[in-house]
Amino acid sequence: xxxxxxxxxxxxxxxxxxxxxxxxxxxxxxxxxxxxxxxxxxxxxxxxxxxxxxxxxxxxxxxxxxxxxxxxxxxxxxxxxxxxxxxxxxxxxxxxxxxxxxxxxxxxxxxxxxxxxxxxxxxxxxxxxxxxxxxxxxxxxxxxxxxxxxxxxxxxxxxxxxxxxxxxxxxxxxxxxxxxxxxxxxxxxxxxxxxxxxxxxxxxxxxxxxxxxxxxxxxxxxxxxxxxxxxxxxxxxxxxxxxxxxxxxxxxxxxxxxxxxx
Numbered sequence: 001x002x003x004x005x006x007x008x009x010x011x012x013x014x015x016x017x018x019x020x021x022x023x024x025x026x027x028x029x030x031x032x033x034x035x036x037x038x039x040x041x042x043x044x045x046x047x048x049x050x051x052x053x054x055x056x057x058x059x060x061x062x063x064x065x066x067x068x069x070x071x072x073x074x075x076x077x078x079x080x081x082x083x084x085x086x087x088x089x090x091x092x093x094x095x096x097x098x099x100x101x102x103x104x105x106x107x108x109x110x111x112x113x114x115x116x117x118x119x120x121x122x123x124x125x126x127x128x129x130x131x132x133x134x135x136x137x138x139x140x141x142x143x144x145x146x147x148x149x150x151x152x153x154x155x156x157x158x159x160x161x162x163x164x165x166x167x168x169x170x171x172x173x174x175x176x177x178x179x180x181x182x183x184x185x186x187x188x189x190x191x192x193x194x195x196x197x198x199x200x201x202x203x204x205x206x207x208x209x210x211x212x213x214x215x216x217x218x219x220x221x222x223x224x225x226x227x228x229x230x231x232x233x234x235x236x237x238x239x240x241x242x243x244x245x246x247x248x249x250x251x252x253x254x255x256x257x258x259x260x261x262x
Contacts, residue, residue: 008248011105018104022112026087027119045075045124052192064194066137069128069223074191076124077215080150081157082182084117088161089168089175092258099258106255107248110165114158121150132223140225149217149228152240156210159244166254189215210239 012019049072064070091113092099092106099106132139168174189211190198198206206212213236217228 008107011107012111015105015108019108019112019115022109023115023119026112026116045072045079046127048075066135066223068135069131069137070194070219071192072128072131073219073223074189074215076121076128077153077218078186078189078191078211079124080117080121080153081160081211082186083120084114084154084157085161085164085178086182087113087117088157088165089178090165091161092165093169093172106258107162107251110161110251111158113165114154114161117157118154137223139222142221142225142227145221145228146218149214149221149236152236153211153214155244156214156236156240159240159247162244162247162251166251166258169258170254185209185211191215210236210243 049068052075053068053071088110091109095109098109164174164178188206189209190206195203195206195212195216213232217232217236220226220228
């Protein structure tokens with residue numbers, strides 16, 4: 001296990017310039033020839049925020065302090081996971097010529113897709129910052145926990161993406177199954193509602209999902225100026241590292257047959 005982790009870190013470092021180049025190229029390509037350009041990366045979360053905010057404040061009467069920010073943080077956090085894994089799904093399968101003809105560590109393609117998703121998320125957080133100013137919510141020093149939580153989420157996304165991208169080369173149904181999981185997961189995680197409304201006997205199940213704790217920790221540290229508890233730090237860090245290790249093992253096992261399966 002230690003050898004595989006060292007190899008992953010080594011490949012990322014040795015091919016860091018290629019990773020950066022592919023990630024930025026993919027980011028620019030998504031908005032090529034569009035009138036609004038990068039602003040499209042902001043349209044989806046803002047539209048979803050508007051619809052869900054209207055439903056849950058007027059029809060379902062959810063009583064949460066700074067619910068606009070509560071909801072937007074949940075959407076942005078989930079979008080980072082959804083976008084990162086979705087882009088990664090075809091990061092290998094979508095580049096048959098490159099995979100078959102040029103040698104380089106194939107995980108570079110997956111990592112680049114995850115970084116592209118992260119860059120898109122950064123634009124969304126700029127909007128989030130503007131919303132905080134508009135609603136006169138001044139974050140405390142706990143806001144510095146936010147980037148650490150996001151980094152842990154990035155590791156989680158990378159682990160899932162390595163597994164999904166490699167399995168999708170062999171089994172094309174993976175992309176459709178994952179789309180269903182993402183849709184169900186959006187409503188299963190406390191994105192549009194506080195976890196406090198869940199019956200106590202089911203809370204432990206919801207909190208087994210690392211994204212539940214990640215979303216809560218981001219809200220607590222950025223919006224409500226409260227420090228995340230130690231148990232949550234331990235849980236999400238352990239979950240991210242374990243999933244990253246499992247995802248990379250799956251990737252290495254399936255990688256030798258990529259060229260033949262395309």
